[in-house]
Amino acid sequence: MSILVVGSVALDNIKTPCDFKKDVLGGSAVYFSAAASFFNRVNLVGVVGKDFPRKYITLLEDKNVGIKGLEINPKADTFRWEGEYKNDFADALTLATYLNAFAEFNPYVPKDYQNSQYLFLANIDPDLQQNVLKQMKRPKLIIADTMNFWITSKKNSLTKLITQIDILIINSMEAKLFTEEHNLLKAAQSILKMGPKILIIKKGENGAMLFSKSFMFSLPAFVLGKIVDPTGAGDSFAGGFVGYLSSVNKITPKALKQALVYGNIIASFAVEDFSPKKLFKITKSDIISRYKKYKNLISI
């Protein structure tokens, strides 16, 4: 079952306590695609500018990512994000954001992609997410991500959007901000009442939780001795999650739980190097081997 992702494609400058990387490949749609492509063909809709290196496009193509929907704006530069992480790698500090080509981005879904069965609306303006939805025939599963910025500045659009999706993926701070609840379970229940059938709450190094009206799961993260760059961990998580679901093409509680595991595992690889570099390096057998370790970590 084909997957479509709509989101950002970026060039990132990333500073960590140990290193600094300039102009590395980034963006939510890129991390998601790299992660989901272990399980299925992914098609990407996004925009880059005239400065976007050809080698990054080749990298995506080699990963079996469809780039027919990747618009190249000849008049603008690529979206850029500059971020910094401190010693605990907990939160990214945004140093600068240059929207560039992304400022006028109005996603167009190529005809071939309009009947994709799995749609991931990565974190962009909820009005644009809505525009994408309108162009689609009937996807089997619609998953959306968002961020504190849209929760604060476009709450109405976001609230409308989530009545039309199946799964919302956000982090714990965003869930609390969105609902003004301090308790995560209460926040989750409040979001489920707004429409989505499933809510996933990402908790970074503390794993992830999945809530529905009739069941819930909580899983820890894979334990790592070294984190190199947490950028894109959430989108890689989403990629592993949606990728797995599309590969089994079932939305049962069991499949959702396995998908949550694969989300955790793929995210754990993503943070072990800058940019989605490691996701371009590992193979399915690395994922299977980490799955076994993860199972030993948590099975009771």
Add this chain to the structure above:
Amino acid sequence: MSILVVGSVALDNIKTPCDFKKDVLGGSAVYFSAAASFFNRVNLVGVVGKDFPRKYITLLEDKNVGIKGLEINPKADTFRWEGEYKNDFADALTLATYLNAFAEFNPYVPKDYQNSQYLFLANIDPDLQQNVLKQMKRPKLIIADTMNFWITSKKNSLTKLITQIDILIINSMEAKLFTEEHNLLKAAQSILKMGPKILIIKKGENGAMLFSKSFMFSLPAFVLGKIVDPTGAGDSFAGGFVGYLSSVNKITPKALKQALVYGNIIASFAVEDFSPKKLFKITKSDIISRYKKYKNLISI
């Protein structure tokens, strides 16, 4: 197998966003005893003052907690702690501490207790924990807790103590402070090198991790819709953990993992009411029923 706990017995004043409770039963040895007594007989060594209500002693006796080692200092008041929790119940803000009878406390282990097989050294001065150790015959398992205050002010004593124990239980902040490592796995490896065979890192609402040189486990917390008072959650966790281990009387990886689950579960009950009130109310069947729910939450 009998359990011995040495720690504080206190009267607490606790302020939360919803309520305020005065002079409620508290202290690490009390929470631990109430939790561990679901699995085994627990004997307590501690001190209270002349103002300690008789009803609290009865409560402990009714719970099958041996209080022969509970010294009553007729010249002093009971140790008091005043704390406050904000909306997220994340960290306790200490408003005041009155050591009172605890100031001159030098734990004496009654002869009957000296050959206890399971010893829990709750969070007190590491020199006093050492004094307790000296009074013991050969316990099968020695478990100790500590806190940031001792890590900062008595690091040498603490470092010496942990060469003589089997299991250290601390929280993630303390593990990082103790080792000056930002990564939990590295912090854990560094502590294991200092002596203990097992390290447990408590992460509050994010569960707990167990590390040894050859295996590790990570388990999420039970998910609660309402937290009333998180005081004593860590000691209740330790009580569930040690209580379960003593009941199976095996220190295998499998038993340790189950003990971690019971620690999480008992702690989840402890925070649902003020003081260890809920631990005095629930029965073994409540624990079994929550165990099943917990298994559904995490089993893959």
